[in-house]
Amino acid sequence: MPVDTSPPRDVRSLFPRLEALLPHVQKPIQYVGGELNSTVKDWDATDVRWALMYPDAYEVGVPNQGVMILYEVLNEQPDTLAERTYSVWPDMEALMREHGLPQFTVDAHRPVSAFDVLGLSFATELGYTNMLLALDLAGIPFNSADRTMDHPIVIAGGHSAFNPEPIADFIDCAVLGDGEQAVLEITDVIRAWKAEGRHGGRDELLMRLARTGGVYVPRFYDVDYLPDGRIQRVVPNRPGVPWRVSKHTVMDLDEWPYPKQPLVPLAESVHERMSVEIFRGCTRGCRFCQAGMITRPVRERSITGVGEMVERGLQATGFEEVGLLSLSSADHSEIAPMTKGLADRYEGTQTSLSLPSTRVDAFNIDLANELTRNGRRSGLTFAPEGGSERIRKVINKMVTEDDLIRTVTAAYSAGWRQVKLYFMCGLPTETDEDVLQIAELAKKVITTGREVTGSRDIRCTVSIGGFVPKPHTPFQWVGQLGHEATDARLAKLRDAVRSDRQFAKAIGFRYHDGKPGIVEGLLSRGDRRVGKVIKAVYDAGGRFDGWSEYFSFDRWMTAADQALADEPVDVDWYTTRDRDNNEVLPWDHLDSGLDRDWLWEDWQDALTGTEVDDCRWTPCFDCGVCPQMGTEIQAGPTGATLLPLTVLNSARDRVLSTADAE
Amino acid sequence: MARKPEGPPPPPAVQRLRMHYAKRGRLRFSSHRDFQRAFERALRRAAVPMAYSAGFSPHPKVSYAGAAPTGTGSEAEYLEIALAQACDPEQLRRAIDESLPPDLDVIEIVEVPVNGAPSLADRLQASVWALRLPGVAYDEAARAVGAFLAAPAVEVSRMTKNGLRTFDARGPVVALEVADTPGDGPATGEQPGPCAILRLVVRHVTPAVRPDDVLTGLRQIGALAPPETPAVTRLAQGPLDESSGAVSDPLAPDRGDVGA
Structure with missing residues (x-):
C-alpha cells in the first residue's frame, strides 16, 4: 500500500458542477476529457500525483508531445498518477469565478490544488500569464513564498525553462532538458519525503530536489544587481545548493518509445495527426535557433524503433497522417529507407507521412514522393530564414540560393505547384537590403517554376516573422530590432513583392507585426524583475498572449512602465540593448552544456560571416555539450530495414470474417 | 492542363x-x-x-x-x-x-x-425530444405548454452563423406535452426537487426549429424560466405520420432488404 501522509483532501469529481456550465461556453467538448487513450486512476491507490499543464487552450495543448510523454511515463508507474489541465477560455473563466469552480483536470475533473505537483510545460514564454490564470483559478498563491504544505509544488519545464528567471517568483522549481527520467526522479524524491512524514515541510522537499543538481529552485539563489541595472552575481543562499543546475539528457530514445498510446481528442486540435519523434537534438548550428542549441547532442531513434512506434500508434489512434518529428527530419541517417519502408507498409491504406521540418539541402524528390505515396500531397515548406547569402552566413544557415533553386526546380518538375518559404526579419547585422533580397528570391522561385512546368499556375508563399534573440544561443548578447524598425522593413518588403506585376499575384506574403516579438524578447531574456511586469499584465486582464485577438502590446508596455518605474531598467534595456561578453546574464547559472566562451566565439564568427559545419559529419567544433554533460552523438545508420507488417490486416479480417465465410 | x-x-x-x-x-x-x-x-x-x-x-x-x-x-x-x-x-x-x-x-x-x-435523409422528417427541466414543477410547465400551443405563431430569434435569425417556433411543433410522471430528481445539480419532463415532436424544416428554440418560445409566451440548465435528448427521428403525430423507425423499410 502506498504511504500517504498528506491530509485528506476533497478530490471528488467537479464534473457535476462543471456540467451545468458547459451548455453556456464555446466548444464545451474541450473541458469534458475522456479522450481515447486517456487515463483515470484511483486517487487512493497512488501516493504521488501530478497535474500536468500545457498553459494554452486545449486545442493547442492536447497534441503537445512533451505533456503526452510525461503523462504516459508517470501513469505507467503503479503508485503515481498524472492528469492533465489546460487554460480555460475567458467565457469559461467568467463562469468558473461566478460559480466558484476551481481549475480542474480534464481526466477526472479533480481540483488542481489537490495534487502534489503542478507541472507546466512552456514551449513559449507567452504562456506565462496563463500560468497565473491557472494558479489563480486553482486557489494556489501566486508567489512560491506564500505557499504552504496544502499547495502543490509548481514546476516549470519546456524550452522556456532554460531561463525561468522572469517567473522565478511564481514557480517552486524549474527542470531543464528532457523530462522522461527527470519526472521519475522527482517523483521518487517526493515519495520518500511523504513516506517520512513530510518532515521539514516544503523547504525540506525543495532542498532535497535542489541537492540532486538537476532541479533549479530559484528561491535558493540570490540575485545582486549593479547600480546600472546589470546583474552583479547570482549565488546560492544556503549550503548544499549547487552553483549551477544541469539540464537532463535522455541518451537512448529507443528505450523511451513514448507516447505509445497517443491521445486522440474528439475536439479539433492544431495537429490532426500522430507524431513520432525520430530524433532529438540538432547540430546544424543555426545561430538563432534555441531549440538546436539546448537539445544537443543529436540522438536518433532507430529505424526499427520508429517503425514500431508508427505501427503501434496507428493501431491505437486511427490517425491518417503520421508526422516524423524532429528539428530537421530529413537529416536522420536513415530517412530514405525509413520513409520508403513506411510507405511500403502502409500502401493502399490512405496513410500519409509528413516531415514537419525539412531543410532545403536535405530534401530530395525521392523522399517527397515516398511521403505522398499513400495519401494527400500537401504543399512543400522550406525555411531559408535569411534573404541574402550574406545574412545566411551570419546565421549559419548553410543554404545557398543555388540549393534553393535546385530544390524548387525538382519539386515543381515532380508536380508540386506551391512552395512555402519561411524567413526572419531583424536578424543581427541585417539591413533593408538583406530583407529585400527575399523578394528577389521569391521571384526567382516563381520564374524557375514557370520555366520547368511551362505553366503560370505556380505559387510561392513567403512567411516572415520577427527574430527574437534567445538565451543559450550565440545571439544571446545581441540587441533585438525594435518593432518600429521591424515593421518598416516588412513594409518595404511587402511593397517590393507587390510592385512587380509579373509576380504580384504568384507570391503570397504573410507577416506579423513586430510588437509581440518585443514582449517575447522581454520574457525570453528577462530577469527576476520582469516577474512584476507579468503579474501586472495578468492583473490588468492579460491572458492568452500567444493569440493575436487577446494580445495587447499596450497592456504590456503600460504594465512594464509602472512595474519597472523604480528600477534602472526598462523594456528597451531588456530587448534592444547589446550585451558585452563580461555581463552576467540571468541564465548563466543554468547549464545547457554549451561553453559560454564557445558561444561568444560563435557570435564573433557570425559577425564575420564565418560558417561552422555540422559535427555529425565534420570534426567536433567544441561547443562543450558532450564533455560537460557526459553525452555523445547517437546516430546511425543501423542498416536495418522495415519488413512488411503481417498483422496490419488482422483487425480487418475480423470485420470481414463472416462475409468471407458466406 | x-x-x-x-x-x-x-x-x-x-x-x-x-x-x-x-x-x-x-x-x-x-x-x-x-x-x-x-x-x-x-x-x-x-x-x-x-x-x-x-x-x-x-x-x-x-x-x-x-x-x-x-x-x-x-x-x-x-x-x-x-x-x-x-x-x-x-x-x-x-x-x-x-x-x-x-x-x-x-x-x-x-x-x-x-x-x-x-x-x-428524406425519411428523417421529424424528431421526438425529451426535455428535462430540473427545478420546474409540473403545473408550471403545463401552463406554459398550454400557452405555447394556443398561440398561432411564436416568433423566436437565434444567433446563427449568418447572424441573428427570427422564425416561427410554433408552426413545426407537431406535439408538446408534459410527461405524466414527474421526474424523481433534477438531471444536474445536487438539490432534489421537482423536475418536469417535456415531450416534444417537431417537424424538420429550414431553418431548423431546435429544442432550445421551443424553450425560448416557452419563456417568451409562457414565462417559463427553468432555474437550471435543461437536459435535452432526442429519443427518435424518422418518418412522420401527420395524422397521429407518430415518428417511426427510419430503418424499418430497409431491414431484410438485402441478402434475406
Missing part, C-alpha cells in the same frame, strides 16, 4: 450500410464535427474497408444526416457508409462500437442496395 491524381481510381463501393447510433452522457457536448472526426478514426482503428472518393484528397464515403445540436444527447442518430469490401453488418456494428469512445454507441447497422435505395 488540368492535373490528375496519380495511380488507379479507388475501388468502387460494393456495399452500402445505414447505421443507427447514440450520443450519450458527457459526449453530448461533442459537436457534429467532433463526432465526424471520432467516427472516421474509429473506422480506421477497426480497419473497416471503406470506399473512398476519387480525387486529390480521397475521403471515406460517409453521409451524415440530421445531427443533433452540440449539448443535446441523442438516442437516434443516423448515417450511411459505403464499403469497398462486403462485411457482415453485425460484426461491423460490434467492431465500430468497440472502437468508438464510450458514450458513442452503435445500436444497429442495416444493409441497403448499393444503388437505388430511397434516401435516408
Whole structure:
C-alpha cells in the first residue's frame, strides 16, 4: 500500500458542477476529457500525483508531445498518477469565478490544488500569464513564498525553462532538458519525503530536489544587481545548493518509445495527426535557433524503433497522417529507407507521412514522393530564414540560393505547384537590403517554376516573422530590432513583392507585426524583475498572449512602465540593448552544456560571416555539450530495414470474417 | 492542363450500410464535427474497408444526416457508409462500437442496395425530444405548454452563423406535452426537487426549429424560466405520420432488404 501522509483532501469529481456550465461556453467538448487513450486512476491507490499543464487552450495543448510523454511515463508507474489541465477560455473563466469552480483536470475533473505537483510545460514564454490564470483559478498563491504544505509544488519545464528567471517568483522549481527520467526522479524524491512524514515541510522537499543538481529552485539563489541595472552575481543562499543546475539528457530514445498510446481528442486540435519523434537534438548550428542549441547532442531513434512506434500508434489512434518529428527530419541517417519502408507498409491504406521540418539541402524528390505515396500531397515548406547569402552566413544557415533553386526546380518538375518559404526579419547585422533580397528570391522561385512546368499556375508563399534573440544561443548578447524598425522593413518588403506585376499575384506574403516579438524578447531574456511586469499584465486582464485577438502590446508596455518605474531598467534595456561578453546574464547559472566562451566565439564568427559545419559529419567544433554533460552523438545508420507488417490486416479480417465465410 | 491524381481510381463501393447510433452522457457536448472526426478514426482503428472518393484528397464515403445540436444527447442518430469490401453488418456494428469512445454507441447497422435505395435523409422528417427541466414543477410547465400551443405563431430569434435569425417556433411543433410522471430528481445539480419532463415532436424544416428554440418560445409566451440548465435528448427521428403525430423507425423499410 502506498504511504500517504498528506491530509485528506476533497478530490471528488467537479464534473457535476462543471456540467451545468458547459451548455453556456464555446466548444464545451474541450473541458469534458475522456479522450481515447486517456487515463483515470484511483486517487487512493497512488501516493504521488501530478497535474500536468500545457498553459494554452486545449486545442493547442492536447497534441503537445512533451505533456503526452510525461503523462504516459508517470501513469505507467503503479503508485503515481498524472492528469492533465489546460487554460480555460475567458467565457469559461467568467463562469468558473461566478460559480466558484476551481481549475480542474480534464481526466477526472479533480481540483488542481489537490495534487502534489503542478507541472507546466512552456514551449513559449507567452504562456506565462496563463500560468497565473491557472494558479489563480486553482486557489494556489501566486508567489512560491506564500505557499504552504496544502499547495502543490509548481514546476516549470519546456524550452522556456532554460531561463525561468522572469517567473522565478511564481514557480517552486524549474527542470531543464528532457523530462522522461527527470519526472521519475522527482517523483521518487517526493515519495520518500511523504513516506517520512513530510518532515521539514516544503523547504525540506525543495532542498532535497535542489541537492540532486538537476532541479533549479530559484528561491535558493540570490540575485545582486549593479547600480546600472546589470546583474552583479547570482549565488546560492544556503549550503548544499549547487552553483549551477544541469539540464537532463535522455541518451537512448529507443528505450523511451513514448507516447505509445497517443491521445486522440474528439475536439479539433492544431495537429490532426500522430507524431513520432525520430530524433532529438540538432547540430546544424543555426545561430538563432534555441531549440538546436539546448537539445544537443543529436540522438536518433532507430529505424526499427520508429517503425514500431508508427505501427503501434496507428493501431491505437486511427490517425491518417503520421508526422516524423524532429528539428530537421530529413537529416536522420536513415530517412530514405525509413520513409520508403513506411510507405511500403502502409500502401493502399490512405496513410500519409509528413516531415514537419525539412531543410532545403536535405530534401530530395525521392523522399517527397515516398511521403505522398499513400495519401494527400500537401504543399512543400522550406525555411531559408535569411534573404541574402550574406545574412545566411551570419546565421549559419548553410543554404545557398543555388540549393534553393535546385530544390524548387525538382519539386515543381515532380508536380508540386506551391512552395512555402519561411524567413526572419531583424536578424543581427541585417539591413533593408538583406530583407529585400527575399523578394528577389521569391521571384526567382516563381520564374524557375514557370520555366520547368511551362505553366503560370505556380505559387510561392513567403512567411516572415520577427527574430527574437534567445538565451543559450550565440545571439544571446545581441540587441533585438525594435518593432518600429521591424515593421518598416516588412513594409518595404511587402511593397517590393507587390510592385512587380509579373509576380504580384504568384507570391503570397504573410507577416506579423513586430510588437509581440518585443514582449517575447522581454520574457525570453528577462530577469527576476520582469516577474512584476507579468503579474501586472495578468492583473490588468492579460491572458492568452500567444493569440493575436487577446494580445495587447499596450497592456504590456503600460504594465512594464509602472512595474519597472523604480528600477534602472526598462523594456528597451531588456530587448534592444547589446550585451558585452563580461555581463552576467540571468541564465548563466543554468547549464545547457554549451561553453559560454564557445558561444561568444560563435557570435564573433557570425559577425564575420564565418560558417561552422555540422559535427555529425565534420570534426567536433567544441561547443562543450558532450564533455560537460557526459553525452555523445547517437546516430546511425543501423542498416536495418522495415519488413512488411503481417498483422496490419488482422483487425480487418475480423470485420470481414463472416462475409468471407458466406 | 488540368492535373490528375496519380495511380488507379479507388475501388468502387460494393456495399452500402445505414447505421443507427447514440450520443450519450458527457459526449453530448461533442459537436457534429467532433463526432465526424471520432467516427472516421474509429473506422480506421477497426480497419473497416471503406470506399473512398476519387480525387486529390480521397475521403471515406460517409453521409451524415440530421445531427443533433452540440449539448443535446441523442438516442437516434443516423448515417450511411459505403464499403469497398462486403462485411457482415453485425460484426461491423460490434467492431465500430468497440472502437468508438464510450458514450458513442452503435445500436444497429442495416444493409441497403448499393444503388437505388430511397434516401435516408428524406425519411428523417421529424424528431421526438425529451426535455428535462430540473427545478420546474409540473403545473408550471403545463401552463406554459398550454400557452405555447394556443398561440398561432411564436416568433423566436437565434444567433446563427449568418447572424441573428427570427422564425416561427410554433408552426413545426407537431406535439408538446408534459410527461405524466414527474421526474424523481433534477438531471444536474445536487438539490432534489421537482423536475418536469417535456415531450416534444417537431417537424424538420429550414431553418431548423431546435429544442432550445421551443424553450425560448416557452419563456417568451409562457414565462417559463427553468432555474437550471435543461437536459435535452432526442429519443427518435424518422418518418412522420401527420395524422397521429407518430415518428417511426427510419430503418424499418430497409431491414431484410438485402441478402434475406
